Amino acid sequence: MHGHFPPSSRVRELEYAIREIAALARELERKGRRVIYLNIGDPPRYGFSPPPILRRALAEAIEEGYNFYAPSEGLEEFRQAIAERERRTNGVEMEAEDVIVTQGVSEAISFIMAAMLEEGDEVLLPSPCYPVYVNYVRLHGGIPRFYRIVEEGGEWKIRLENSPISPRTKIVVIINPHNPTGALLSREELASLIDAAREVGACIVSDEIYDRIVFEGDFYSTATLSDDVPVIGLNGFSKSYMVTGWRIGYMYFSDPEGRLTEVKEAIVKLARNRLSASTPAQKALAEVIRSGESFIEDLKREFKRRRDLLLDLMGEVEGAVLTAPRATFYAYPRLTVKGDWGDDLGFAKKLLMEEGVAVVHGTGFYDYRRDRFRLVFLPPPDVLGEAVEKIRAFIKRHASQAQ
Numbered sequence: 001m002h003g004h005f006p007p008s009s010r011v012r013e014l015e016y017a018i019r020e021i022a023a024l025a026r027e028l029e030r031k032g033r034r035v036i037y038l039n040i041g042d043p044p045r046y047g048f049s050p051p052p053i054l055r056r057a058l059a060e061a062i063e064e065g066y067n068f069y070a071p072s073e074g075l076e077e078f079r080q081a082i083a084e085r086e087r088r089t090n091g092v093e094m095e096a097e098d099v100i101v102t103q104g105v106s107e108a109i110s111f112i113m114a115a116m117l118e119e120g121d122e123v124l125l126p127s128p129c130y131p132v133y134v135n136y137v138r139l140h141g142g143i144p145r146f147y148r149i150v151e152e153g154g155e156w157k158i159r160l161e162n163s164p165i166s167p168r169t170k171i172v173v174i175i176n177p178h179n180p181t182g183a184l185l186s187r188e189e190l191a192s193l194i195d196a197a198r199e200v201g202a203c204i205v206s207d208e209i210y211d212r213i214v215f216e217g218d219f220y221s222t223a224t225l226s227d228d229v230p231v232i233g234l235n236g237f238s239k240s241y242m243v244t245g246w247r248i249g250y251m252y253f254s255d256p257e258g259r260l261t262e263v264k265e266a267i268v269k270l271a272r273n274r275l276s277a278s279t280p281a282q283k284a285l286a287e288v289i290r291s292g293e294s295f296i297e298d299l300k301r302e303f304k305r306r307r308d309l310l311l312d313l314m315g316e317v318e319g320a321v322l323t324a325p326r327a328t329f330y331a332y333p334r335l336t337v338k339g340d341w342g343d344d345l346g347f348a349k350k351l352l353m354e355e356g357v358a359v360v361h362g363t364g365f366y367d368y369r370r371d372r373f374r375l376v377f378l379p380p381p382d383v384l385g386e387a388v389e390k391i392r393a394f395i396k397r398h399a400s401q402a403q
């Protein structure tokens with residue numbers, strides 16, 4: 001008689017709160033309840049489709065025979081198109097050979113942590129943080145540490161004072177624009193992160209997957225601001241091309257002194273083990289990048305319309321304040337009242353059970369203030385209006401005292 005197989009202790013520790021709330025929501029739906037999903041940053045789930053030019057290009061790529069394994073680093077013409085795109089839209093000096101194509105930014109994060117971390121190495125992350133970073137750091141034996149992103153005078157600001165950065169810090173992670181707050185980091189803030197990394201000899205990983213979804217202010221790509229500190233830039237097509245399910249992203253190395261040369265080789269070695277990212281998807285995206293990406297402007301206008309509506313609607317909600325997201329499609333309100341929901345997780349669960357509205361609690365993003373939640377403003381205006389009204393009524397019904 002043999003025993004059951006327990007999962008490895010490394011994996012037992014992992015959490016992914018965004019998807020856990022979704023599982024609870026699906027269970028409710030199975031029981032016949034209607035659920036308004038405000039919990040997942042997945043535009044195609046809310047009726048957004050990839051532009052027709054891209055859908056056609058994918059069909060053509062398949063017809064033309066792009067059905068083989070691509071090189072592990074990515075199709076050459078796609079890497080070239082990506083380098084051109086980064087030069088044109090973000091001013092990053094780079095060539096095709098600096099690019100490695102990945103199965104989404106998620107895979108790039110996993111490759112980097114696998115290739116760089118030894119047991120006990122520290123990685124400085126923003127708090128709140130996109131949770132995949134924390135999981136991959138832990139999976140590869142690293143220790144996540146956090147700097148804060150806080151509200152100050154109606155703006156999101158990073159706080160580096162008293163951050164746990166030290167010579168043990170191997171990587172400083174920047175997420176700009178930022179999930180879950182919608183913050184857009186200023187040039188000065190990026191410079192201060194670069195300075196902090198330089199001081200302790202760390203490199204920077206800069207996740208810029210929302211770079212094209214900016215409503216106000218200027219976006220700066222971290223690599224353009226660093227002369228010496230090596231930067232691995234991450235970007236992808238899931239969000240601004242509305243192809244989350246195609247699983248295509250990329251990383252590029254901006255490393256003037258060649259300090260990451262061996263890490264890059266190690267990442268290529270990892271990439272070879274999974275053979276290739278989707279070849280027809282790479283071919284199709286290469287065609288469309290070269291066409292100028294004009295569809296993104298229309299998309300952004302629509303996202304902004306919904307963001308503005310959400311700001312108006314949230315203004316009417318007593319017991320929650322929202323610092324305006326200047327980018328992305330996320331909003332991250334703070335509860336200003338206590339209620340019989342308990343903490344933020346209690347709030348998210350009770351709101352889901354009673355009102356059928358799915359949001360994600362702040363602790364799901366490693367935010368230990370326990371009074372925030374994230375919602376996406378991707379649904380159409382009438383649904384967004386209905387959802388916020390349910391949130392308003394819920395807070396009113398359950399609030400106990402002012403904080």
Ligand SMILES: Cc1ncc(COP(=O)(O)O)c(C=O)c1O
Pocket residue numbers: 041103104105106107130175179207209235236237238244247248249
């Ligand atoms: C900051 C950030 N990075 C990466 C990802 C994952 O992107 P991909 O679909 O390219 O794996 C997301 C998805 O929500 C994200 O918010």
